Amino acid sequence: MPAEANRDKAAKTEADAPRTTPASPLTERQEARRRRILRASAQLAVRGGFDAVQMREVAESSQVALGTLYRYFPSKIHLLVAMMQDQLERLHGTLRRKPPTGETAAERTAETLMRAFRALQREPHLAEAMVRALTFADRSVSPEVDQVSRQTTAIILDAVGLTGPTPDQLAAVRVIEHTWHATLIAWLSGRASLDQVKTDIETVCRLMDLTAPKETDTP
Amino acid sequence: MPAEANRDKAAKTEADAPRTTPASPLTERQEARRRRILRASAQLAVRGGFDAVQMREVAESSQVALGTLYRYFPSKIHLLVAMMQDQLERLHGTLRRKPPTGETAAERTAETLMRAFRALQREPHLAEAMVRALTFADRSVSPEVDQVSRQTTAIILDAVGLTGPTPDQLAAVRVIEHTWHATLIAWLSGRASLDQVKTDIETVCRLMDLTAPKETDTP
DNA sequence: CGCCGACCTAGAACAAGTTTCAGAGTTGAT
DNA sequence: ATCAACTCTGAAACTTGTTCTAGGTCGGCG
Numbered sequence: 001m002p003a004e005a006n007r008d009k010a011a012k013t014e015a016d017a018p019r020t021t022p023a024s025p026l027t028e029r030q031e032a033r034r035r036r037i038l039r040a041s042a043q044l045a046v047r048g049g050f051d052a053v054q055m056r057e058v059a060e061s062s063q064v065a066l067g068t069l070y071r072y073f074p075s076k077i078h079l080l081v082a083m084m085q086d087q088l089e090r091l092h093g094t095l096r097r098k099p100p101t102g103e104t105a106a107e108r109t110a111e112t113l114m115r116a117f118r119a120l121q122r123e124p125h126l127a128e129a130m131v132r133a134l135t136f137a138d139r140s141v142s143p144e145v146d147q148v149s150r151q152t153t154a155i156i157l158d159a160v161g162l163t164g165p166t167p168d169q170l171a172a173v174r175v176i177e178h179t180w181h182a183t184l185i186a187w188l189s190g191r192a193s194l195d196q197v198k199t200d201i202e203t204v205c206r207l208m209d210l211t212a213p214k215e216t217d218t219p
Numbered sequence: 220m221p222a223e224a225n226r227d228k229a230a231k232t233e234a235d236a237p238r239t240t241p242a243s244p245l246t247e248r249q250e251a252r253r254r255r256i257l258r259a260s261a262q263l264a265v266r267g268g269f270d271a272v273q274m275r276e277v278a279e280s281s282q283v284a285l286g287t288l289y290r291y292f293p294s295k296i297h298l299l300v301a302m303m304q305d306q307l308e309r310l311h312g313t314l315r316r317k318p319p320t321g322e323t324a325a326e327r328t329a330e331t332l333m334r335a336f337r338a339l340q341r342e343p344h345l346a347e348a349m350v351r352a353l354t355f356a357d358r359s360v361s362p363e364v365d366q367v368s369r370q371t372t373a374i375i376l377d378a379v380g381l382t383g384p385t386p387d388q389l390a391a392v393r394v395i396e397h398t399w400h401a402t403l404i405a406w407l408s409g410r411a412s413l414d415q416v417k418t419d420i421e422t423v424c425r426l427m428d429l430t431a432p433k434e435t436d437t438p
Numbered sequence: 439c440g441c442c443g444a445c446c447t448a449g450a451a452c453a454a455g456t457t458t459c460a461g462a463g464t465t466g467a468t
Numbered sequence: 469a470t471c472a473a474c475t476c477t478g479a480a481a482c483t484t485g486t487t488c489t490a491g492g493t494c495g496g497c498g
Contacts, residue, residue: 067488070487
């Protein structure tokens, strides 16, 4: 069934390659290829982490030529960051279905992050691959990394229960995110224990007062 | 003057290669080589950042064979992390000579970090090289990365003016460090403005209350 | 019907980090 | 002075990410 042609035409008029951003609509077949690639990458990552995701192997596993792989994901980093976007979306969905139950904002945030952390713990190699990619990303991956960052912010804001955060609250959320990332990295490279992760996360959630604006008054 | 031999012997008895850790004392010549290598790396890094530090070029610039370079620094990451250790020591020295002047611990900490930040700003490529290496480091570099982390902690504790920090205070310092790192990364990859860096650093320093223990009482 | 253009494939080629190896060079001990 | 045990050198080889080239496939259109 030639459902592909007209869309290919559309893609052509706008850009040369399918982007990871929502910009260009992909053919069904192309969507399928993209999913195959991401799935193959995830499988490899689960087994051996960042180093095990080798572009030639990804191409072979997903039954795609190397050149095609690079057309879909312009670098290994792009590929792994896209994988992270995938996983984050899934996580956000799960969290929406089963929101955290803590009393205070700090408790809910810590609970959310620890839940995410336990999910990552289950596949540490996968986590390592994604996080390494994320932190190694240079300017050419900024848009994608930014998207990941926004998604993380959204997850935390959901946990807190804020819809219209003040700039101060946004800054606090950023600090929490930073701690989350850095702790994750320290844990993945064996420099922090599980306890330390837990402590740090709880510390930052407790101390970043998210319930009220800091500078302005709230009568 | 053959002051080299006995020390080489000493080195041999203990390990195969000179480590970056204080473990094995190096010959003068070896010290000189090591410094040449670090200097050459820094020069290359200043020019073009992480990518410009190419092992072949470093070897050539420092007049050392490639194999020798790898004997001193088992990987590019090790090399760049060692560069960071160097710079941090220098910074710590400077800070000791001219300590921050703020009234509160939070102010002094923020001042210290912003001063470090401005130093990095002067050589953004150098900063990029070091930070990329630091965050990309895997387990094999743990000891060195850990050393960097300890040095950073020491600098912050100096700024705060604490000598015997409580576990809670150490956790708070870790959160500050995490924020510092993550902000730096975001800035280097163009995802955060100078203002945002400043805001985040000040936010975390302000909110991480370092003046008194959190759990235990202070009569 | 047969050609066009976009996409895809296979595979070579290139770049940079890393490893390897044979042959010097050094140095302390005998 | 010679030896043994190192370290250093120079160059090639190997690995993996990335790019390039030449040709193949497919759907729509003249």
